[in-house]
Amino acid sequence: MTELLGRPLVVANAGVDLFADELERQDVRVERVEWRPPEPGTEGALARLAGEAGTIARANDEAIARLEDAQPVLAGVGAARDLLPDMSARTILHAGPPIDWADMSGPLRGAVIGAAVHEGLAEDRDDAARKAAAGAFEFGPCHDRGAVGPMAGVVSASMPMVVIENPAHGNRAFCTFNEGLGKVLRYGAYDGEVLDRLAWIRDVLARVFAGALARLDEPVDLRAMTAQALQMGDEGHNRNRAGTSLLLRALLPALIELAEPEAEKAAVARFIAGNDHFYLNLAMPASKAAADAAAGIDRSSIVVAMARNGTEFGVRLSGTGDRWFTGPSGTVDGLYLPGFGPEDANLDIGDSTITETVGLGGFAMAAAPAIVRVVGGGAEDALAATRAMYDIAWGESRSYQIPALGFRGTPVGIDCREVVRTRLLPFVNTGIAHREPGVGQIGAGLVEPPMEAFAEAVRALAGP
Amino acid sequence: MTELLGRPLVVANAGVDLFADELERQDVRVERVEWRPPEPGTEGALARLAGEAGTIARANDEAIARLEDAQPVLAGVGAARDLLPDMSARTILHAGPPIDWADMSGPLRGAVIGAAVHEGLAEDRDDAARKAAAGAFEFGPCHDRGAVGPMAGVVSASMPMVVIENPAHGNRAFCTFNEGLGKVLRYGAYDGEVLDRLAWIRDVLARVFAGALARLDEPVDLRAMTAQALQMGDEGHNRNRAGTSLLLRALLPALIELAEPEAEKAAVARFIAGNDHFYLNLAMPASKAAADAAAGIDRSSIVVAMARNGTEFGVRLSGTGDRWFTGPSGTVDGLYLPGFGPEDANLDIGDSTITETVGLGGFAMAAAPAIVRVVGGGAEDALAATRAMYDIAWGESRSYQIPALGFRGTPVGIDCREVVRTRLLPFVNTGIAHREPGVGQIGAGLVEPPMEAFAEAVRALAGP
Numbered sequence: 001m002t003e004l005l006g007r008p009l010v011v012a013n014a015g016v017d018l019f020a021d022e023l024e025r026q027d028v029r030v031e032r033v034e035w036r037p038p039e040p041g042t043e044g045a046l047a048r049l050a051g052e053a054g055t056i057a058r059a060n061d062e063a064i065a066r067l068e069d070a071q072p073v074l075a076g077v078g079a080a081r082d083l084l085p086d087m088s089a090r091t092i093l094h095a096g097p098p099i100d101w102a103d104m105s106g107p108l109r110g111a112v113i114g115a116a117v118h119e120g121l122a123e124d125r126d127d128a129a130r131k132a133a134a135g136a137f138e139f140g141p142c143h144d145r146g147a148v149g150p151m152a153g154v155v156s157a158s159m160p161m162v163v164i165e166n167p168a169h170g171n172r173a174f175c176t177f178n179e180g181l182g183k184v185l186r187y188g189a190y191d192g193e194v195l196d197r198l199a200w201i202r203d204v205l206a207r208v209f210a211g212a213l214a215r216l217d218e219p220v221d222l223r224a225m226t227a228q229a230l231q232m233g234d235e236g237h238n239r240n241r242a243g244t245s246l247l248l249r250a251l252l253p254a255l256i257e258l259a260e261p262e263a264e265k266a267a268v269a270r271f272i273a274g275n276d277h278f279y280l281n282l283a284m285p286a287s288k289a290a291a292d293a294a295a296g297i298d299r300s301s302i303v304v305a306m307a308r309n310g311t312e313f314g315v316r317l318s319g320t321g322d323r324w325f326t327g328p329s330g331t332v333d334g335l336y337l338p339g340f341g342p343e344d345a346n347l348d349i350g351d352s353t354i355t356e357t358v359g360l361g362g363f364a365m366a367a368a369p370a371i372v373r374v375v376g377g378g379a380e381d382a383l384a385a386t387r388a389m390y391d392i393a394w395g396e397s398r399s400y401q402i403p404a405l406g407f408r409g410t411p412v413g414i415d416c417r418e419v420v421r422t423r424l425l426p427f428v429n430t431g432i433a434h435r436e437p438g439v440g441q442i443g444a445g446l447v448e449p450p451m452e453a454f455a456e457a458v459r460a461l462a463g464p
Numbered sequence: 465m466t467e468l469l470g471r472p473l474v475v476a477n478a479g480v481d482l483f484a485d486e487l488e489r490q491d492v493r494v495e496r497v498e499w500r501p502p503e504p505g506t507e508g509a510l511a512r513l514a515g516e517a518g519t520i521a522r523a524n525d526e527a528i529a530r531l532e533d534a535q536p537v538l539a540g541v542g543a544a545r546d547l548l549p550d551m552s553a554r555t556i557l558h559a560g561p562p563i564d565w566a567d568m569s570g571p572l573r574g575a576v577i578g579a580a581v582h583e584g585l586a587e588d589r590d591d592a593a594r595k596a597a598a599g600a601f602e603f604g605p606c607h608d609r610g611a612v613g614p615m616a617g618v619v620s621a622s623m624p625m626v627v628i629e630n631p632a633h634g635n636r637a638f639c640t641f642n643e644g645l646g647k648v649l650r651y652g653a654y655d656g657e658v659l660d661r662l663a664w665i666r667d668v669l670a671r672v673f674a675g676a677l678a679r680l681d682e683p684v685d686l687r688a689m690t691a692q693a694l695q696m697g698d699e700g701h702n703r704n705r706a707g708t709s710l711l712l713r714a715l716l717p718a719l720i721e722l723a724e725p726e727a728e729k730a731a732v733a734r735f736i737a738g739n740d741h742f743y744l745n746l747a748m749p750a751s752k753a754a755a756d757a758a759a760g761i762d763r764s765s766i767v768v769a770m771a772r773n774g775t776e777f778g779v780r781l782s783g784t785g786d787r788w789f790t791g792p793s794g795t796v797d798g799l800y801l802p803g804f805g806p807e808d809a810n811l812d813i814g815d816s817t818i819t820e821t822v823g824l825g826g827f828a829m830a831a832a833p834a835i836v837r838v839v840g841g842g843a844e845d846a847l848a849a850t851r852a853m854y855d856i857a858w859g860e861s862r863s864y865q866i867p868a869l870g871f872r873g874t875p876v877g878i879d880c881r882e883v884v885r886t887r888l889l890p891f892v893n894t895g896i897a898h899r900e901p902g903v904g905q906i907g908a909g910l911v912e913p914p915m916e917a918f919a920e921a922v923r924a925l926a927g928p
Contacts (some may be wrong), residue, residue: 241692246709250715273716329768369868379867379868404833
């Protein structure tokens, strides 16, 4: 069987490999062979859904139209307590589906500890852990408050959030600022260096960044900027070098003219210029704003959220409301920093899969062949990954185009029926956190979502 | 016969198309078929050169080593009169091989007029033209003074030049600042808007830019930056969006901290951020610094300069000193701005082909499929263009890699013997100037150099 980045590729087989290979070589999309059985336990649900295929198609068309029509713009900056609903002083949000302290993985616990100390809710690690275990903090998913966060995704009351507005649908989404690499809260580190940086982000970066935004003639159009970045080797999830560069280029004159101390403006410029992932924390809420616009459409089988809390991977469908369908988080197949290996790795974690949900990240891998090199792949693997995703996507993006695929739009809008029918899981590329709290990032790679989350979603959509 | 962007592709034929196609599909380099005749009139020269193939190979290896070892860095800014040799107040340099006023095309004349007025050497258009015809100005190629210039490439005494240093070889190269698009001197425009901008570049941009450079901890490494830009959809000649963005990102903190009026710093930032071609005028002299290091190696058949003055296209070899081998400039096959067509176009013009000389531009087309769209091509054509150039190149770049070709290095170092033997001319992509002075840019596209320049070079290298 053909392998794609170490995973079996599901297209064709039974002695027709040569035929399929030739088609692929000619850039012809290879269709599924119908006799391949779907994920066991979903046959009945798929059959019931087949009976209303027309209704679902109309619902999915509407979902994709709203995804595609979204025009997320960078509207401003504010504190989480002022922007997110029901955000109390003791609220600590996290990535992925709901989870209690007892079930949290090391890096999520580490980030909770850091946030508690940052907010003055705890004295130190032990105090924070004791209070967390005693129920002193209110936990909840970022996704439920219109926010997203990479890796641990922890958000507490005083943290500054970028505000993304989607005037096309009248909704908003939020995200913290990216802290850079090394020891950072989102990878579960919480020492003095991490806390100092969080304070600087709150006290300096947020103000200077907001000031520069306010001076722009028009707000930054994140769909246009991300589309451009895809022409420049980014895929909008693990590679954001072009996005970060384009953002800085857009902000530069305003930043210079801003009436703030030059040392602080220069520090902000250095911080952004020194962090290729800065744009990720804009691409994510922009994706969330688009995905939220596509949510809540009756009978739609389109995935509108994929998120991991470090223990579980959760999926939401447009047609099944706020319900999370979950399975265990996967192990990331990737490249480790010196001194670390798979035995140190936490399970898959973070809300960053919102990018794959809207046709970026793994779905746009062909735009960023450098990404697949970390797992020993090459440009052809990157092309093959994106091509494979067309089989589980409902549409193709108008704005996110891949030069190497003749400017074809990326596959957009995961149809959960196709995932279980083809047994082809969404491609996700992600960072790897250490499994113990307090350590941080130890690598990056590719990960496979749990099929059972999609199977459960399909069964829920089909009903009893 | 297979066509590539409208030009016949020379590889294989005679009923073996299927075989060659299959090889190409498998990404196997298709070798020339030996019986194909070389360019008529070069058979004897090629035979004589074949007799010393070993000597030439050693010379070419040395030339490529110097090209590849070049480490061009952005060292500073100064006035042409202080930097370039023998630069008098009445000297006006131009792109391409030597040419007199009588033979200059419209856009080159327009740029000369603009420079003469800018320098106070003439009152207006008529005065400048009269003086030019009367021999009041000293004309000479940029290339002969260590400089390069895009399009008309006109340089006069007071113009600020960026200084590129190549410590690996101890040489330097120079270029003016890019003026942006629209009505600009390099396309032959010379009205008040053009002259005002030239004055601002001299009086403000040069000072602020130099000040920012001086504040950097280390000078900008242009080889590293261009290599990165090639991972981001640039090819270093007609697409420099990533390079411009990366440059701004590198300069940003220094620009903020610089003790200059904020309005001027912001104006400089806006000017650079608003011009995707700003980086071209750094990529060109960086290429010149590398190519000059490879020049002057006895018996080497490697091309170290390709340049056009709007009338003639000239080639220099490493092994034949300062001598130019010329042929008529070609017609650019491209896309025109509204209201213009091929009948308005000047012939091919500019020193920007120095980028193709070092493995960028047309040789790196596979990195920038967006470029070939202007002539109706697609991503496959871009890949094919770069692949074809391996047949006439002596080496492959270590630093300039193409993601879509599995990170293979670009073809680098044109061997003039291979050009005439395969009758495959270098791919060049370029802008189109209006043929009348004073108008400016009217399009962009691809152009074919004259084979006779390469044939003449081969005959000169072979000797009588």
